[in-house]
Amino acid sequence: MVCFEAYLSQTIRRKEIDFLAEVVASDPKRLHELICLVEHEDQQIGWHAAWCLEKLFEKYPELFTSPMLDRITEIAIETKREGTRRLMLSILRTADLPVVLPVELINKAFEWILSEVSAIAVKALSIHYLLRVCKREPDLLPELQLCVSQLLDNTDSPGIRSVAKKVMKANILNCK
Secondary structure (H helix, E strand, O other), rough: OOOOOHHOOOOOOOHHHHHHHHHHHHHHHHHHHHHHOOOOHHHHHHHHHHHHHHHHHHOOOOHHOOOHHHHHHHHHOOOOOOOHHHHHHHHHHHHHOOOOOOOOHHHHHHHHHOOOOOOOHHHHHHHHHHHHHHHHHHHHHHHHHHHHHHHHOOOOOHHHHHHHHHHHHHHHHOOO
């Protein structure tokens, strides 16, 4: 049996992440163990665990229960590590939205969009996530458009400009 902590402490490339994702897919009870390692004190182990979760979600989203996605939401909100936040937001960007929308994550996503210290990828993924939320809660769209408009005034990032165009073109009729 693979010891996740030892495995994740090594130098890892994509093929090792894919291997680990298959290990977890073959024994889904171990997914909780991997989620717990995302917050490991060793930043490398935590980041590798987060990367593996993202790849696992891409291939096997059905393995992720609502409580697991709730935990991933908590990690995205609480982590100080931008790389980990990016990977958690990458999962949440495409995961089914919960019945009760996570207000704290929504508020944080707005903050991350406007923050000067947030990574470009975190900003872009926050915009994608909030655009999906706006499909359910169209009243939030004007706030998102205002935030994105402010962001556009302060960025040259092609990634941000691309996602911003989608937001600025969105309207309440398209969001329903």
